[in-house]
Amino acid sequence: MRHILSILVENEAGALSRISGLFSARGYNIESLTVAPTEDPTMSRMTIVTTGSDDVVEQITKQLNKLVEVVKVVDLTEGNHIERELMLVKVRASGKDREEMKRLADIFRGRILDVTDKSYTIELTGTGHKLDAFLQSIEPGVILETVRTGASGIGRGERVLRV
Amino acid sequence: MQLTGAEITIRCLQEEGVEYVFGYPGGAVLNIYDELFKQDKVKHVLVRHEQGAVHAADGYSRSSTKTGVALVTSGPGVTNAVTGIATAYMDSIPLVIITGQVPTHAIGQDAFQECDTVGITRPCVKHNFLVKDVRDLALTIKKAFYLAATGRPGPVLVDIPKDVTQATTEFTYPKTVSLRSYNPVTKGHAGQIKKAVQLLLDAKRPMVYAGGGVVLNNAAPQLTRLVRLLGFPCTNTLMGLGAFPGTDPQFTGMLGMHGTYESNMAMQHCDVLIAVGARFDDRVIGNPEHFFRSDRKIIHIDIDPSSISKRVKVDVPIVGYVGDVLDEMVKIIESSPQRPDPAALKAWWADIKEWQRKDCLRYDAKSSLIKPQFVIEKLYEITKGDAFITSDVGQHQMWAAQYYKFDKPRRWINSGGLGTMGFGLPAAMGVQLVNPGATVACVTGEASIQMCIQELSTCKQYHLPIKLVNLNNRYMGMVRQWQEFFYGNRYAESYMDALPDFVKLAEAYGHVGVKVEKPGDVEGALREAFKLKDRLVFLDVITDQTENVFPMVPGGKGLTEMILAEEL
Numbered sequence: 001m002r003h004i005l006s007i008l009v010e011n012e013a014g015a016l017s018r019i020s021g022l023f024s025a026r027g028y029n030i031e032s033l034t035v036a037p038t039e040d041p042t043m044s045r046m047t048i049v050t051t052g053s054d055d056v057v058e059q060i061t062k063q064l065n066k067l068v069e070v071v072k073v074v075d076l077t078e079g080n081h082i083e084r085e086l087m088l089v090k091v092r093a094s095g096k097d098r099e100e101m102k103r104l105a106d107i108f109r110g111r112i113l114d115v116t117d118k119s120y121t122i123e124l125t126g127t128g129h130k131l132d133a134f135l136q137s138i139e140p141g142v143i144l145e146t147v148r149t150g151a152s153g154i155g156r157g158e159r160v161l162r163v
Numbered sequence: 164m165q166l167t168g169a170e171i172t173i174r175c176l177q178e179e180g181v182e183y184v185f186g187y188p189g190g191a192v193l194n195i196y197d198e199l200f201k202q203d204k205v206k207h208v209l210v211r212h213e214q215g216a217v218h219a220a221d222g223y224s225r226s227s228t229k230t231g232v233a234l235v236t237s238g239p240g241v242t243n244a245v246t247g248i249a250t251a252y253m254d255s256i257p258l259v260i261i262t263g264q265v266p267t268h269a270i271g272q273d274a275f276q277e278c279d280t281v282g283i284t285r286p287c288v289k290h291n292f293l294v295k296d297v298r299d300l301a302l303t304i305k306k307a308f309y310l311a312a313t314g315r316p317g318p319v320l321v322d323i324p325k326d327v328t329q330a331t332t333e334f335t336y337p338k339t340v341s342l343r344s345y346n347p348v349t350k351g352h353a354g355q356i357k358k359a360v361q362l363l364l365d366a367k368r369p370m371v372y373a374g375g376g377v378v379l380n381n382a383a384p385q386l387t388r389l390v391r392l393l394g395f396p397c398t399n400t401l402m403g404l405g406a407f408p409g410t411d412p413q414f415t416g417m418l419g420m421h422g423t424y425e426s427n428m429a430m431q432h433c434d435v436l437i438a439v440g441a442r443f444d445d446r447v448i449g450n451p452e453h454f455f456r457s458d459r460k461i462i463h464i465d466i467d468p469s470s471i472s473k474r475v476k477v478d479v480p481i482v483g484y485v486g487d488v489l490d491e492m493v494k495i496i497e498s499s500p501q502r503p504d505p506a507a508l509k510a511w512w513a514d515i516k517e518w519q520r521k522d523c524l525r526y527d528a529k530s531s532l533i534k535p536q537f538v539i540e541k542l543y544e545i546t547k548g549d550a551f552i553t554s555d556v557g558q559h560q561m562w563a564a565q566y567y568k569f570d571k572p573r574r575w576i577n578s579g580g581l582g583t584m585g586f587g588l589p590a591a592m593g594v595q596l597v598n599p600g601a602t603v604a605c606v607t608g609e610a611s612i613q614m615c616i617q618e619l620s621t622c623k624q625y626h627l628p629i630k631l632v633n634l635n636n637r638y639m640g641m642v643r644q645w646q647e648f649f650y651g652n653r654y655a656e657s658y659m660d661a662l663p664d665f666v667k668l669a670e671a672y673g674h675v676g677v678k679v680e681k682p683g684d685v686e687g688a689l690r691e692a693f694k695l696k697d698r699l700v701f702l703d704v705i706t707d708q709t710e711n712v713f714p715m716v717p718g719g720k721g722l723t724e725m726i727l728a729e730e731l
Contacts, residue, residue, distance in 0.1 A: 010344055014281060014293070025286050055472070062469035068290040068310060071344040163343060 002031070003057045004083060004153045006161050007046040007064060008071040011037050015069045019046065022067065028052065028060050032085075032150025043071065043163070047152045049128075071163055080156035086123065087131045088113070090145040091138065093120040101138070108134045119144060127151075168297045168328040169194035172261065175304040176205045178336040181232050183208055183223060183596055185216040189236025190276060191263025194328040208596065208625060211617035213240050215589035217247020217318075218615070221256050222590030225576045226551055227597040228381060230257040230311050237263045238276030241283065246583060248318050249287035253580025254402060255379055257316035259307045260288075266326040267295055280322045289317030297330040305340045314347030315467040316379055347466065351483030351491060359437070359462040359479045360495045366435035367507035368514075369395045372418065374447075375402030375579065376440015376465060382486030383407070383572040386439060389489050392496055393503055396515055398426040400441050401564055402579040409568030410548070415515060416524075419447040420716045421561040424523035425515050427714070427722045430454075432514070437462040440485045443475040444580075445718075451475055453721025464488045523714050523727055524565055532707035533682050535559060535634045538689075539566035542604060542632060545689045550602040551576060551594045555587040555611030558640035561712045563606040585614030588631065592618060595627045602630070602693065609635040609703075610659050619672040622699050630692050631701045633665060636708045644711045648726070669701035676701045 009015045016035060023030050031049040038045045050060060057075065064073045076083075093101045094117070105112055105122045108130065114121035124134055128151055135143065155161065166174065172195050176184065185208045188196045199207050210216040213235045220231030231251075235244045241262050251258050265274040281293045290310050292303045300323070307319040363369060377386050383406045390397045390413055397407045398418040407414055416423030418430055430436065430448065436459050441447070448454045451474055463470075463477040464485050471480040481488055526536045539562050542550075552567055553576040554560040560577055569575045576594055578586040591605040612633055622629055634640075642657040669676030675698050679688045685704065692700035714725040 014285075017282070018285060021285055055476075059469065059473060066315075066467065066469050068342065068345050 001053065001057070002049065002051050002077070004076040004081065004151060005048045005050060005061065005064070006074045006076050006153055007048065008038070008161060008163065009044050009046055010069040010071065011042050011044045012069055015044070018067055018069060019048075019064065022063055023050075026059075026063065028056065034150045034152055047150070049151050072161060074155070074161050076153045076155060079159060081153050082156060083127050083151050083153045084125055085128050085131055085149055085151045086125050087134075087146060087148045088121060088123055089135070089143060090119055090121045092118060092142045092144060094118045097142065101142070104134070104137060110134070164334060165331045166334040167194065167331050168300050168323065169198040171297070171300050171332070171334050172304065172323065172328065173198040173202060173205060174334060175301055175336060176232065177202070179230075179308050181205050182229075184232045184234050185210055185219040185223070185593065186234030187213050187216055187236065187240060189240050189263060191237035191265060191325045192234060192328075194325065195234065195261070195263070195323075207234075208592070208621065210589065210621050212615065213243035214247050214585065215592075215615050215618045215621065217244045217251065217258065217260065218583075218586050218589035219593040220258050221247060221251045221593065222553060222576050223593030223597045224256050224258060225590070226573050226594040229597065230259055230308060231593065232259050232261070234261045235263070236276065237265055237280065238278045241278055241280045245284060245287065248284055248320065250578050250581045250583040250586060251318040252287045252289070254375060254578065255316050256318065257311040258318040259304070259311050260318060260320040262320060262322045264293070264322045264324040267324045268326070270324065280320070284320050287318075288320050289315075291320035291322065293322045294327055295324065297327050297332045300327065300332075301334060301336050302340065305337045306342065309340050310345065314345075314349070348468070348482045349466070349484045349487070351464065351481045351488035353491075355479055355481045356488060356491050357495065359481060360492050360499070362435050362460050362462060362479065363393060363437060363492075364496070364499065364501045364503055366503055368432060368434040368511045369393070369503065370429045370433035370436050371395050371397040371407075371439065372400070372430065372436060372441055373397065373403045373406045373439040374400040374441025376485050377403055377406035378572040380440060380466070380484050380486045381572070382440070382484075382489055385486045385489035385493065389493050389496075392493060394508055395503075396429055396512070398422070398430065400447055400579075401577065403441060404564060404575040405569035405572040408570040410570055415519075417564055420449070421565065421712050421714065424521045424714055424725060424727065425518035427716065427725060428518045429515055431457050431721075431723045433459055435460045435462070437464070438477070439464050439489065440466070442470045442473070445474070448475065449716045449720055449722040449724070453724070456721070521727065525728065526710075530682070530707060533679065533685060533704055535562050535636070535706045535710055536566050537682060538632060538634060538685055538704055538706065539563050539606065541686050541689055542606070543567045545686070545693055546602050546604065550574070550604050551591075551598060553577065553587045553591040553594060553603070553605045555605075555607045555614075556582045556584045557608050557611060558636075558644065558710075558712050559606050559608045559611070559634040561641075562634070584611040587611060588615050588629070589618045591629045592621060592625070592627050595629055596625070604630040604632055606632045606634065608640060609633055609637065609662055609665070610639045616668070619669065619674060619699070623673040626697065627699060628695070628697050629699050631699070633701065633703045634706050635662075635665070635703055636706045636710065637662065638708060641712070647711070648715075648717065665701055665703040669699075674699040674701055676703065679704045
């Protein structure tokens with residue numbers, strides 16, 4: 001099962017390696033990991049996408065909570081939530097493909113951020129599935145480069161994660 | 164008043180009431196050592212290897228209720244200390260380790276004696292800090308002591324670059340400290356406690372399984388009260404020995420890989436199991452799948468939520484300090500009219516008595532060779548069961564655990580989790596220092612003792628009259644036992660060849676050495692050794708090479724799939 005863990009963590013040197021070290025030391029999976037400071041600069045928020053049985057994810061949550069720098073851990077997948085990932089993709093865009101690529105970007109609500117006479121750089125936001133779908137809908141040979149942020153997530157409705 | 168970082172470090176230790184620091188100087192900690200020199204409140208114990216410093220601080224802590232402190236230099240000082248730190252971490256021992264670091268401007272430059280201390284120790288500490296600004300130093304040390312001793316205890320490391328020990332700032336030592344990200348749950352959930360008590364009162368075949376958490380939380384009196392109140396059988400883990408009195412008729416002996424037949428059978432066949440400060444590790448319950456072939460309800464009290472339902476799913480988890488939870492339980496039971504069904508309990512005890520008739524710890528007492536079990540029994544007799552016993556790791560450790568009956572907690576000092584050979588002697592130094600005048604014996608083997616034997620020199624310097632009982636079978640006994648059982652008697656590299664003359668070695672260090680070769684001489688030699696109150700005595704006891712530890716649950720097997728002595 002895929003789980004999205006949201007973690008509030010002290011914005012201190014070494015906190016990231018403590019968390020990533022925990023995953024590698026105990027053999028847990030990390031599908032993606034994103035981190036940045038919150039509105040309170042002393043605290044960072046991390047989103048980790050992991051896979052594992054319920055027992056494993058329960059252990060991951062407990063082990064994360066045990067780390068001294070971890071303030072709070074929430075499994076977003078336990079409730080309704082929103083998940084977004086940002087991707088920048090540089091594609092070949094010349095000749096007849098150029099118009100087609102523009103159309104495809106529009107369909108996926110992508111934005112073209114940079115243009116040369118041979119390429120487009122497209123920004124896409126969505127769930128991981130949507131970004132995958134975009135990549136699958138274009139020919140692999142056309143893709144010059146991709147970079148993805150990994151998922152960020154937040155609970156729906158009144159559900160908030162804060163101290 | 165403006166103080167240097169080095170002065171602040173020592174002042175903090177004084178404020179924490181630290182009596183002894185175990186350490187070894189070096190370039191990066193010279194300023195701190197200079198400040199140590201200028202005062203006499205905090206005493207320094209100079210070890211001969213940094214591993215010994217941490218083990219000594221560890222023994223100091225295990226045999227008291229205090230936090231142990233070690234001080235080592237950067238680079239190799241730290242890497243040598245890592246074994247000690249990991250040992251303490253696995254057994255949840257509160258330590259503060261202060262390490263020197265190269266100056267902040269040199270960090271990352273591959274400077275002389277530089278290593279990434281915080282990185283190297285991260286997986287084996289409860290927490291660690293690198294102090295880059297002298298203004299953070301006092302608060303960081305305060306946090307370190309607070310973190311080490313609260314919640315599930317553990318070692319905390321503070322890495323201090325040399326320039327930080329030179330820099331100055333105003334010194335105030337905070338009275339209290341709180342961390343928003345660190346709030347261990349210490350009070351057990353009232354509803355869960357009630358539920359647990361009801362299960363205990365309704366139990367027909369109950370079993371109490373207590374571990375090191377009881378010792379660490381100083382909860383032995385509460386455990387004893389509960390077990391006696393209910394009349395239940397009680398077993399202790401290797402780490403829990405002494406948590407429930409070893410001579411109590413309700414005590415069924417240690418459980419696990421080398422536990423008693425009756426304890427392991429009762430663990431398997433009980434209908435309600437209460438685990439107190441224990442963690443169901445692989446050496447304790449064997450194969451978890453086999454364990455669950457029998458149906459039972461499990462109550463688990465532990466300070467660490469991540470220890471609950473990790474290897475074994477439990478029915479009633481209770482997170483909190485075990486002592487407080489046990490107190491609550493006793494209160495509820497005392498005010499309840501219900502008592503466990505006496506007929507069921509009687510039948511259950513009859514089962515246990517039947518298992519006890521196997522006499523699983525019997526050994527050939529008539530042998531013409533010295534049986535290691537016999538030595539431990541004599542050690543128990545002669546010290547009247549009231550000594551502090553440290554051990555190394557291997558067969559001798561198991562025999563000491565099986566045959567020395569610990570009536571009090573914090574008397575049995577061994578490396579249970581990490582299984583660190585070389586632990587016994589330096590740990591005994593810490594034990595003796597914090598318990599001056601007490602009888603301290605280190606049960607060891609000729610392989611283990613050589614891993615930290617340099618500390619005999621430290622013992623001489625500080626006049627530590629430890630009694631070493633070296634069960635010398637010329638083999639890494641436990642390795643040999645596994646090779647005999649599971650590797651077709653192919654004794655690959657387990658023979659200790661070219662052993663030193665331990666008597667001469669002890670004498671060379673300025674101690675008393677005695678070799679014991681006949682069973683008839685064991686008692687006399689032990690008596691003589693313990694009469695020498697102010698001398699360290701090294702008893703080199705030549706034991707039966709072929710003796711094995713029984714019962715034994717082979718790795719990966721179920722708890723009741725024991726090999727007993729008679730079956731071979």
